[in-house]
Amino acid sequence: MSTIRLTAAQALVRYLSAQLNEDGEPFIAGVWAIFGHGNVAGLGEALYSARDRLQTYRGHNEQTMAHAAIAYAKQSGRRRAMAVTSSIGPGATNMVTAAALAHVNRLPLLLLPGDVFANRGPDPVLQQIEAFGDGTISANDCFRPVSRYFDRITRPEQLLTALPRAFATMTDPAECGPVTLTFCQDVQAEAYDWPESFFGERTWHQRRVRPDQGELARVANAVKAAKNPVIVAGGGVHYSGACTELQAFAERHQIPVVESQAGKSALAWDHPLNLGPVGVTGASSANAVCEEADLVLGVGTRFQDFTTGSWALFKNPVRQLVSLNVAAYDAVKHGALPLMADARVGLQELGAALGDYAASAPDAALKSDWFTAVDPLTEAPADGNALPTDQQVIGAVQRASGPDTVVMCAAGTMPGELHKLWKAPRPGAYHMEYGYSCMGYEIAGAMGIKMAEPDRDVVCMIGDGSYMMANSELATACMMGVKITVVITDNRGFGCINRLQMGTGGAEFNNLLDHAHHENPSNIDFAAHAASMGAASVHVGSIAELEDALARAKAATGPFVVVIDTDPYPSTPDGGHWWDVAVPEVSDRDEVNEARQGYETALRARLN
Ligand SMILES: Cc1ncc(C[n+]2csc(CCOP(=O)(O)OP(=O)(O)O)c2C)c(N)n1
Ligand SMILES: [Mg+2]
Secondary structure: OOEEEEEHHHHHHHHHHOEEEOOOOEOEEEEEEOOOOOOOOOHHHHHHHOOOOOOEEOOOOHHHHHHHHHHHHHHOOOOOEEEEEEOOOHHHHOOHHHHHHHHHHOOOEEEEEEEOOOOOOOOOOOOOOOOOOOOOOOHHHHHHHHOOEEEEEOOHHHHHHHHHHHHHHHHOOOOOOEEEEEEEHHHHOOEEEEEHHHHOOEEEOOOOOOOOHHHHHHHHHHHHOOOOEEEEEOHHHHHOOOHHHHHHHHHHHOOOEEEOOOOOOOOOOOOOOEEEEOOOOOOHHHHHHHHHOOEEEEEOOOOOHHHHOOOOOOOOOOOEEEEEEOOHHHHOHHHOEEEEOOHHHHHHHHHHHHOOOOOOOOOHHHHHHHHHHHHHHHOOOOOOOOOOOHHHHHHHHHHHOOOOEEEEEOOOHHHHHHHHHOOOOOOOOEEEOOOOOOOOOHHHHHHHHHHHOOOOEEEEEEEHHHHHHOOOHHHHHHHHOOOOEEEEEEOOEOHHHHHHHHHOOOOOOOOEHHHOOOOOOOOOOHHHHHHHOOOEEEEEOOHHHHHHHHHHHOOOOOOEEEEEEOOOOOOOOOOOOOOOOOOOOOOOOHHHHHHHHHHHHHHHHHHO
């Protein structure tokens, strides 16, 4: 056996660059790195020597670097991913939130935090937390519950088994999620005689799990017996590359489709069988169909509370839940009849088993009524003096967008409004991180999307709150010439949570900046802030000025930031479903007691 002597870090980097996806592209498209004593000498040296095979990028915060990596993987349909390396301690724990985000969203991410010395010689090393009762614990143990596969590399040769396992996890459609290999800093620098064969190119194919014949027959029988079924399309439809199959299946069997946040854009918005967004932030058309449905066929969905109206949406007393999902965990949720399979082949085989079965096409008026109700909200206002609404901002962005636009967001008012109002023309046109709904994903995420699909125009919709939470990768996007359009809706605070607080009977408190403890009113100049990081930026005073700015954004070569002040109070009233947010059982506020009564009525309705 021929061997090659390399440090553990050099071996890891060499292995990473030899792993390909089935399109022949490197599965790991790049490495985000912030160095410290825990990785600069080991991994830093290895990344430098491999820089023409594997690009290293430098960001400003470990969490947001990981957000960029995650957005890259999501927009790539999980066919490619990125790695992120940090030093030990704070750099490492900065990535824990991002690991959780990738975990919830089932997205591949390779985290390589440095770890304390395996030989313990210099203990306690700078930033070592020192667990008194357990010598094996370091700050990196925080990653365990938010990693699909966690390992601590305390000897170089552990990589011989850990790395293949890491790739098996990231490329397994059911197990897919973040992998954390914590890398003891002395081990990174240690040399070992590696078998050359370990570094041979390896292709990771997307596994297409076919249905079990028994499950297929049971599900086919259930669907055939249904009169008014509905398909709930989730993110798995995109990750499986099943959008074409979904459309063919829906058309052949005349089953209406509704879309979750992760599923949106699976079917073009104007396809007659696309009844629109489902659930808490859904359309009246989609929710009406779901309330009546006698069979709910989830395809690639986790059935989270926003999708199911906290399980109050599917009201038909005889309704049957079916879950076509590549993960057994999701396929059996809430008593669902499981069809464990890849979405694409699962739909093909279920379609074949259904033969000529066809449901009755949905009432076209459901959709036209919905658009009649909400289209006026997105129109440019006739009166130029009133504070614009977020819905009008969406309208302006929609009018400036084309078939190549990707609109993206994660938290705040915009995800719900975009779910309801955005008209996505084709798969991938809508990128919403609504599994973890993590404020601060937006700017870094937009950068990751653009890196994944450079030919598309990426529009990042971000509230002032999310912008303040994490904006520093805007400077990275400027430095790297990554062209994104950022629309900041400045309603001077946490508008959506303020409305939720009011909706649960609470006093307006600690959400809008004016309602937070202050000596001086807050007055943040977002356009100046963005400009200070190198972005082209403008503050606009009206929807008409926003439209002009968006037209100018097209010619920009790097990030273009438009700031618009919006009204924190309006949201789209129509369509949405109930959401379970527990209201206090006792309170000295009448409004809370009243809200509690409404809450109990809603709870009873769910149980019935
Ligand atoms: C990291 C994180 N912290 C807190 C929350 C809870 N949260 C959701 S939206 C929101 C306010 C968002 O404010 P902003 O971005 O200004 O959006 P707006 O609703 O005002 O449009 C908060 C605090 C979250 N989703 N993520
Ligand atoms: Mg806000």
